[in-house]
Amino acid sequence: MPPILQRLQQATKMMSRRKILLLVLGCSTVSLLIHQGAQLSWYPKLFPLSCPPLRNSPPRPKHMTVAFLKTHKTAGTTVQNILFRFAERHNLTVALPHPSCEHQFCYPRNFSAHFVHPATRPPHVLASHLRFDRAELERLMPPGTVYVTILREPAAMFESLFSYYNQYCPAFRRVPNASLEAFLRTPEAYYRAGEHFAMFAHNTLAYDLGGDNERSPRDDAAYLAGLIRQVEEVFSLVMIAEYFDESLVLLRRLLAWDLDDVLYAKLNARAASSRLAAIPAALARAARTWNALDAGLYDHFNATFWRRVARAGRACVEREARELRDARQRLLRRCFGDEPVLRPAAQIRTKQLQPWQPSRKVDIMGYDLPGGGAGPATEACLKLAMPEVQYSNYLLRKQKRRGGARARPEPVLDNPPPRPIRVLPRGPQGP
Numbered sequence: 001m002p003p004i005l006q007r008l009q010q011a012t013k014m015m016s017r018r019k020i021l022l023l024v025l026g027c028s029t030v031s032l033l034i035h036q037g038a039q040l041s042w043y044p045k046l047f048p049l050s051c052p053p054l055r056n057s058p059p060r061p062k063h064m065t066v067a068f069l070k071t072h073k074t075a076g077t078t079v080q081n082i083l084f085r086f087a088e089r090h091n092l093t094v095a096l097p098h099p100s101c102e103h104q105f106c107y108p109r110n111f112s113a114h115f116v117h118p119a120t121r122p123p124h125v126l127a128s129h130l131r132f133d134r135a136e137l138e139r140l141m142p143p144g145t146v147y148v149t150i151l152r153e154p155a156a157m158f159e160s161l162f163s164y165y166n167q168y169c170p171a172f173r174r175v176p177n178a179s180l181e182a183f184l185r186t187p188e189a190y191y192r193a194g195e196h197f198a199m200f201a202h203n204t205l206a207y208d209l210g211g212d213n214e215r216s217p218r219d220d221a222a223y224l225a226g227l228i229r230q231v232e233e234v235f236s237l238v239m240i241a242e243y244f245d246e247s248l249v250l251l252r253r254l255l256a257w258d259l260d261d262v263l264y265a266k267l268n269a270r271a272a273s274s275r276l277a278a279i280p281a282a283l284a285r286a287a288r289t290w291n292a293l294d295a296g297l298y299d300h301f302n303a304t305f306w307r308r309v310a311r312a313g314r315a316c317v318e319r320e321a322r323e324l325r326d327a328r329q330r331l332l333r334r335c336f337g338d339e340p341v342l343r344p345a346a347q348i349r350t351k352q353l354q355p356w357q358p359s360r361k362v363d364i365m366g367y368d369l370p371g372g373g374a375g376p377a378t379e380a381c382l383k384l385a386m387p388e389v390q391y392s393n394y395l396l397r398k399q400k401r402r403g404g405a406r407a408r409p410e411p412v413l414d415n416p417p418p419r420p421i422r423v424l425p426r427g428p429q430g431p
Contacts, residue, residue, distance in 0.1 A: 059256075060256040061256065062090075062255065062256050062257055062258075062261075063146055063254075063255040063256055063257075064090060064092055064124050065124050065125070065141065065142050065144055065145040065146065066083060066124075066125050066126075066127075066145065066146050066147075066148065066255065067125075067126040067127075067137060067141050067145050067146070067147045067148075068080065068083055068125075068126065068127040068147075068148050068149065069130070069132055069147065069148070069149035069208065069209070069235070070127055070128060070129045070130070070149075071149060071150060071151065071152075071204075071205055071208045071209075072129070072157075072161065072200070072204050072208060073152065073157050073160040073161050073164060073204075074150045074151060074152040074157060074205075074241045075150060075152070075241045075244055075266075076129075076150055077267045077268040077387075077388050078244075078264050078265075078266055078267045078268070079127070079150060079239070080127040080128070080388060081264065081265075081267055081383075081384070081386070081388075081391065082248075082261070082262055082263075082264050083125050083127040084125075084127065084383075084391050084395060085383055085384070086125070086257070086261055087124065087125045087395075088383070088395075092123075092124035092125055093120060093121075093122065093123045093124050093125070093399060094120060094123060094124070094125045094126070094127070094395050094399070095116050095117075095120050095121065095123035095125065095126040095128070095140065095141075096116070096117050096120045096128065096392055096395060096396045096399070097115055097116065097117065097128055097392075098114075098115055098116065098117045099117070101115050103128065103129075103388060103389050103392045103393075104128055104129035104130065105128055105129065105130035105131075106130075107129050107130055107131055108131055108197070108199055108207070109131065110131050110133045110136070110210070111130040111131055111132065111133040111136050111137060112133070112136050113136050113139050113140040115130075116140060117396060117400075119396070119399050119400040119403065120395075120396065120399050121140070122140070122142065123140065123141065124142070126140070126141065128388075128392065131207065131208060131210060132208065132209050132210035133210060134210070134230075134234060146236045146237075146254065146255060147234050147235045147236060148235060148236060148237045148238070148239065148251060148254075149209070149231075149235055149237075149238055149239070150238070150239040150240070150241055150247065151205055151238060151239070151240060151241065151297065151298050151301055151302075152205075152240075152241035152242065152298070153241075153242055153298060154205070154287060154288050154291045154294040154295045154298055155279050155283070155284035155285075155287040155288055156242075156279065157204070157205070157241075157294070158204075158287040158290075158291055159180060159275065159276055159279055159287070160270070160275065161200050161201070161204060162180050162183065162201075163180075163270065163274055163275060163361075163362055164270070164358050164362060165197065165200045165358070166178055166359065166361065166362070167358065167359040167361070168197055168200075168358070169197040169198070169200045169201050170192065170195050170196065170197065170198070171183075171187075171190045171191045171192065171195075171198060171200075171201035171202075172190070172200075172201060174189075174190040175190055178361070180276075180283065181283060184283060184286040184287055184290060185286070187201075187202075187290050193214055199213055202214070202290065202291065203291050203292075203293040203294050204291075204294065205291075205293075205294040205297055205298070206227065206293040206294055206297060209227065209230075209231055209297070210230075211227045211230075211293065213293065215293060216292055216293065217292050217293055217296045218292060224293060224296045224297070227293075227297065228296075228297065228300050228301075231297070231301075236254055237250055237251060237254050237308075238301040238304070238305065239251065239305070240301070240302055240305045243305070245321040245324050245325055246309060246317055246318070246321050247305075248262040248264075248321075248324060249262075249312075249317050249320045249321050249324065250305075250308060250309070250312065250317070253312065259320070259323060259324055259327065260327070262324065263324070263327060263328050263331050263384075264328065264384070265332060265335075265336075265367055265384045265385045266342070267355070267366070267385070267387060267388070268355060268364060268387065268388070269342060269364070269365050270362060270363065270364060270365070271344060271363035271364075271365055273363060274361070274362045274363050274364075331384070332367075334377075334381075335367075335369070335377075335380075335381030335384060335385070336367050336368070336369065336370065336381070336385070337370050340367065342365035342366065342367065343365060343366060343367065343368055344363050344365060345357055345363070345364060345365075345366060347368070348366050348367075348368040349368055349371075350368050350369050350382070352382060352386060352390050352394075353366050353367060353368055353369070353382065353385050353386060353387065353390075354366065354387070355387040356387060356388075356389050366385060366387060367384075367385035369381060369382065369385075
């Protein structure tokens, strides 16, 4: 019997109480759709992964306690959705904000454990916006929690911030014709330190990480070096948005997860009409100069990211990233049709999948389910594309119903390195 059929036969025996649907895609690729409750899952773990564990390294159980510092406009909503779905699959408790904080932990205030809804404590997973405060996070999360975050190239990130928060950040609203070029030509003419949502207009990454976003590395290089040390002490992995799939490969290896645990649909993406197709070089330089602290953080952790990839084996990480992309495309077609496309919110019929729109000037896209779907597969596809606000509300209702009636599973500890955290901003107020 061919080895792949032996593996499938073994898997079938192990899952005899589950309803299994085999889809053969081509002559050499087999994926599994497993329906258990509302879960739809693809299992690349049945195949040899491109990046095997180090020799003499015993298999590890999946790590179940994770705190994700969700930075702004860095693909953090997509990572959050991955963590929410993992928590649901494994019946884990997700820390969620108190209603007075809306769907973020009272950002831009420094995080406090008091911002966490009592029905979601003690948690295994945290993934909503907050501004990092190490002591408060360590008071909330169990020992052995793995801390991760994600950064994005500062010029691209600033263009996204300027577009997304243009109606909420006073510094951006002062700019004639909502011109990013005008703002970056003389940012001091529009920016006022300390006013509401000012952090979206200056060194937002540094602020989210708990740093002082008004410091300049040109005037105080030691401050940037110290902030980098603090981040390295706390975070086991700093992902890079420009290399999202490679970041997820490193994440799943860090947490001993399967490749199917990090499959995703792209969430909270702007329509092409709401963003610059390309940022001119002069504008990018100006954005990096104005956000010099963010630029220093990004450059350092981009370099350390690639050193980490090199240690894992660059060729195998890239192969596994390709496997992830291929499996992701199969899943998107399964859920959203043969040609899955992101749609404007007005074209999405499924209310639970309609993304929040920051203003009339910005279109946030999403997926819609094909008509006539029902059952566990449809439910799982719904979660795959569910926007942050709807998913957070759903999890809060679910965890409130559950209450304290059942004993929570003990977290798996595997001695990750220490890490720091903080609080993120509230949902935008009306202009």
